[in-house]
Amino acid sequence: MILEAVSLPADGSTNAGDLVVPPDARGVVLFAxxxxxxxxxxxxxxxxxxxxRAGLGTLLMDLLTVQEERVDAVTAEHRFDIGLLGRRLVAAIDWLEEHPATATVPVGLFGASTGAAAALVAAAERPARVHSVVSRGGRPDLADQALPHVQAPVLLIVGGDDTEVLRLNREAAGLLRTPHRVHVVLGATHLFEEPGALEEVAEVAGEWFLRPGADGSEDAWQ
Structure with missing residues (x-):
C-alpha cells in the first residue's frame, strides 16, 4: 500500500494532494x-x-492554491472558474501518468458540485487516459460545450430531494454522447447527509468504476 502526500503542478505553483494506491490497483480515481x-x-x-477497499487507488487534491483559497473564501471567484479547475485536473491526470505507481493504470474521475463540471472538462481533454467519470451532487451543466466531447462513460448521482440540481443533471445528460446514467438517491438532499445516502453513493460509484466492459470483458478498466 502506497500512502503519499504529494505536490501537484498548478499554473507555476503547486497544490497539495493525498495519494493512496493499494497493491495491484486496477485503476486510480482522481477526486475533484x-x-x-x-x-x-x-x-x-x-x-x-x-x-x-475495492482495489482502486485514489488521489484527493486541492484544486486551488493556498493564496487562491484565501481569495476565494472572501469573493468565491475561483470555485466557479471551471476552466481553471479543469486545467488543474488535466495537470493532475498528466502527473499520474508520470508517477511510477499509477503510470500504467487507467484513471477515473469523481467530481462533486462544481468539481463535477471540471472533471467532465478534463475528461474531454484527456479521452485516452480517463476511462470513467462519476459526479456526486454535481453541476455538469457548467461543463457546457465540453459535454458532447466526453468519451468516458458518465454516472450522475443526485439526491432525490435536490430537485433543482436533479433537473440540471438531467438536462446535462441530454447533451452527453457517451454512455451515461442518472442515479437518484431517494430522500437525499445535496450533501447526502441522510442515513445511508453516502453509503449508496460509494456503492454505486464503485460499481460504475469497476463495471464489466461494454464488450463483455471482465474489467472495463483493462
Missing amino acids: HGSGSSRHSPRNKAVAAALQ
Missing part, C-alpha cells in the same frame, strides 16, 4: 471537490476509502 471544499472533504474521503 466542490465549491468551498478541499481534499479534506469528509464525504469525498469516505467515498475514497470505499474505493480503496
Whole structure:
C-alpha cells in the first residue's frame, strides 16, 4: 500500500494532494471537490476509502492554491472558474501518468458540485487516459460545450430531494454522447447527509468504476 502526500503542478505553483494506491490497483480515481471544499472533504474521503477497499487507488487534491483559497473564501471567484479547475485536473491526470505507481493504470474521475463540471472538462481533454467519470451532487451543466466531447462513460448521482440540481443533471445528460446514467438517491438532499445516502453513493460509484466492459470483458478498466 502506497500512502503519499504529494505536490501537484498548478499554473507555476503547486497544490497539495493525498495519494493512496493499494497493491495491484486496477485503476486510480482522481477526486475533484466542490465549491468551498478541499481534499479534506469528509464525504469525498469516505467515498475514497470505499474505493480503496475495492482495489482502486485514489488521489484527493486541492484544486486551488493556498493564496487562491484565501481569495476565494472572501469573493468565491475561483470555485466557479471551471476552466481553471479543469486545467488543474488535466495537470493532475498528466502527473499520474508520470508517477511510477499509477503510470500504467487507467484513471477515473469523481467530481462533486462544481468539481463535477471540471472533471467532465478534463475528461474531454484527456479521452485516452480517463476511462470513467462519476459526479456526486454535481453541476455538469457548467461543463457546457465540453459535454458532447466526453468519451468516458458518465454516472450522475443526485439526491432525490435536490430537485433543482436533479433537473440540471438531467438536462446535462441530454447533451452527453457517451454512455451515461442518472442515479437518484431517494430522500437525499445535496450533501447526502441522510442515513445511508453516502453509503449508496460509494456503492454505486464503485460499481460504475469497476463495471464489466461494454464488450463483455471482465474489467472495463483493462
